[in-house]
Amino acid sequence: MDKETQPPAADPHPRHHAVPPYLLVSMAACDGAWEAPAAMRDFIAQPPAEGDRGLPGEPAGAGSETRRRIATRARRTLLLDQALLHERATTHTDIARLLDPAGHLVRVISDARGAETTPGTTVRTEGQDPGQDENSNRAYDGLGEVYEFLADMFKRSSLDGAGLVLRGTVHYGQHYDNAFWDGTQMVMGDGDGEVFNSFTSSLSVIAHELGHGLLQYTTNLDYRGQSGALNESIADVFGALVEQFVAGDDAASASWLIGKGLFTNAVQGVALRSMAAPGTAYDDPILGKDPQPATMAGYVDTAADNGGVHLNSGIPNHAFYLFATALGGNAWETAGSLWFNVIATRSLPQDADFGTFAEQTLLQARRDHGAGSAVERALAEAWDAVGVEPVIQEAVHG
Known part of the structure; x- marks a missing residue:
C-alpha cells in the first residue's frame, strides 16, 4: 500500500461538526432555563444570553412551548456533540x-x-x-x-x-x-x-x-486556533466551490453562503455562514447575531470552540471570496485550483497560522502564474484587505 492510501493516525478529536457550538448554545439557552455545565465551558464560544429573547410574533414572557422544544433539542445536540468530539x-x-x-x-x-x-x-x-x-x-x-x-x-x-x-x-x-x-x-x-x-x-x-x-488525506491541519480556523475555512471553500460547480454559478453570481436552505422559514437568517460578508448570515431572536469576523480587526481571541475555529474562519473565508471575485469567472478554476494545490502539495505545517497560509498561497500563485502576475496581485490585495500579513517560515520549505 503506498503512502497516499495509508490510513491516517487516529485523531483524538476526529469529528468536525457543521453547526458551531456557539449557535447551539444560543438555542439551548432560549427558554431562559439553562446554564452551561462547567465541563462544557471550553466547548462553547460564549455563555448563554440572559433573559427571554422570545420568538418573532410571540408575546414576551417565559414558557413558550416552541422555545422549550428548541432548547431541549439543542441541549441534547450539544451534549452529544461534546461526547463525539472527545471520543477517539x-x-x-x-x-x-x-x-x-x-x-x-x-x-x-x-x-x-x-x-x-x-x-x-x-x-x-x-x-x-x-x-x-x-x-x-x-x-x-x-x-x-x-x-x-x-x-x-x-x-x-x-x-x-x-x-x-x-x-x-x-x-x-x-x-x-x-x-x-x-x-x-x-x-x-x-x-x-x-x-x-x-x-x-x-x-x-x-x-x-x-x-x-x-x-x-492532504494537509491535516491541527484543529485548534488559527490552524483549526484554516481547517474550517478550507472546508467552507470546498463546500462553496462544489455548490457553485454543480449550479454553474460564477464568482459574481454565486451566493457564497454555507448552509443555504438549512434554516426553516421561521429563522431570520439565510445560512450558517457568509463568505462574502462574514457576520451577516443570521440575526435571529433565538440564534443571536452571526459573530464571525471578516478581518483581523475583529479576530476573536478565545480558548473556547478549540480556540475559535468556527469564528475566525470567517477571515480566510473572506480573503478567498475577495480573491475569487477579483479574478472573475468560475471560482473553482484559478482560485480554487490554487487553494487545492497548496493543501495537496503538503507544503503547509499542520500548525500553520493565517500568515503562513497566506505566504504559501502567494508562493503557489508565483509557481502557477509567474511572479508579479495579475493572480498574485489580486491574492496579495485580498490578504491585505482582511489584515493578514504573509509570514515566511523556514520550516515550511523542504
Whole structure:
C-alpha cells in the first residue's frame, strides 16, 4: 500500500461538526432555563444570553412551548456533540478495505433510523435506483457531486486520491441539529424542523463535511486556533466551490453562503455562514447575531470552540471570496485550483497560522502564474484587505 492510501493516525478529536457550538448554545439557552455545565465551558464560544429573547410574533414572557422544544433539542445536540468530539476514532484502520482499486465512484448510504450509532442499515449502494427516502437520495447525489468535482477539476479519485469509497449515514439521532465528518464518513441529522431542516438539504454542508475528509488525506491541519480556523475555512471553500460547480454559478453570481436552505422559514437568517460578508448570515431572536469576523480587526481571541475555529474562519473565508471575485469567472478554476494545490502539495505545517497560509498561497500563485502576475496581485490585495500579513517560515520549505 503506498503512502497516499495509508490510513491516517487516529485523531483524538476526529469529528468536525457543521453547526458551531456557539449557535447551539444560543438555542439551548432560549427558554431562559439553562446554564452551561462547567465541563462544557471550553466547548462553547460564549455563555448563554440572559433573559427571554422570545420568538418573532410571540408575546414576551417565559414558557413558550416552541422555545422549550428548541432548547431541549439543542441541549441534547450539544451534549452529544461534546461526547463525539472527545471520543477517539476507532475505525481508521478499516479505511483500506473501503478503497476501490480501479478508482471508480463507489457510494454507500446507510440509515441510522434515529439511533446515535453509525453506520446503520445500508439502504443504497452504487448504481442502485433512488428510493423513497429523500434524505438518502440527496446524500447519495451529494457524494457523487463531490466526487465529480474532484475528478473533473483536480483529476483526483475520491478524497484520498485512490478511490476511497464515499459513505454517508442519514437520520442520525432524534431531531439531531448537526452534521459531521467522523474520519471515515459523513453523518447527517434530520434537524428539529423548527430551526433546522434536514442537513441533507444543503449541498454546501455535505461538501463541507467531505472537505474535512479531503484535508485528512492532504494537509491535516491541527484543529485548534488559527490552524483549526484554516481547517474550517478550507472546508467552507470546498463546500462553496462544489455548490457553485454543480449550479454553474460564477464568482459574481454565486451566493457564497454555507448552509443555504438549512434554516426553516421561521429563522431570520439565510445560512450558517457568509463568505462574502462574514457576520451577516443570521440575526435571529433565538440564534443571536452571526459573530464571525471578516478581518483581523475583529479576530476573536478565545480558548473556547478549540480556540475559535468556527469564528475566525470567517477571515480566510473572506480573503478567498475577495480573491475569487477579483479574478472573475468560475471560482473553482484559478482560485480554487490554487487553494487545492497548496493543501495537496503538503507544503503547509499542520500548525500553520493565517500568515503562513497566506505566504504559501502567494508562493503557489508565483509557481502557477509567474511572479508579479495579475493572480498574485489580486491574492496579495485580498490578504491585505482582511489584515493578514504573509509570514515566511523556514520550516515550511523542504
